[in-house]
Amino acid sequence: MAAVRPLTEVAVACRHPDTCTAAAELARDLELPVAAAASAREAVRGAQIVVTATTSAEPVVLGAWLDPGCTVVSVGSFAPDRAEVDGEVLARAAAVVVDDVTTALEHAGPVVAAVRAGELDPGRVRPLGPIVAGLAAGRRSETDLVFYNSVGLGVQDAAAASVIVGRARAAGAGTLVEL
Known part of the structure; x- marks a missing residue:
């Protein structure tokens, strides 16, 4: 997605937040701020x-x-x-x-x-x-x-x-x- 759209930030939600380790790795890969959201609802708030x-x-x-x-x-x-x-x-x-x-x-x-x-x-x-x-x-x-x-x-x-x-x-x- 980042290759074709100008992303400025990313939020990730996992069903089990304590096992959600993707945020840090994704931030490194994308060179963007990536937040681990507490819920799917929080992750999609304001998202394009x-x-x-x-x-x-x-x-x-x-x-x-x-x-x-x-x-x-x-x-x-x-x-x-x-x-x-x-x-x-x-x-x-x-x-x-x-x-x-x-x-x-x-x-x-x-x-x-x-x-x-x-x-x-x-x-x-x-x-x-x-x-x-x-x-x-x-x-x-x-x-x-x-x-x-x-x-x-x-x-x-x-x-x-x-x-x-x-x-x-x-x-x-x-x-x-x-x-």
């Missing part, structure tokens, strides 16, 4: 970007906590029984964005739950590709809340791996291993 990375079946971030204009990225809700955010996040979102709409409607926990509950029209779920390519807008105004649920696609992983391998070869880095 919220990233959830848990395998929780219960929401850890609630839509009521989010400021207008926030972008929420859910990377742990990759199965229908995972739900890092509540339905209000999707209800408030001006854009519900996913890697692939068909896959997300079957696997992205918050999307599956919101569609089943009748809170989200499947037609509102948008693919990431056209947005990243600049062919479609991610948000229409600075106050739009955007929700992105990453389930992942093998073809995206292969494309990223191809770029990484190409750069490693060009830099003379790495070791070629015959499989």
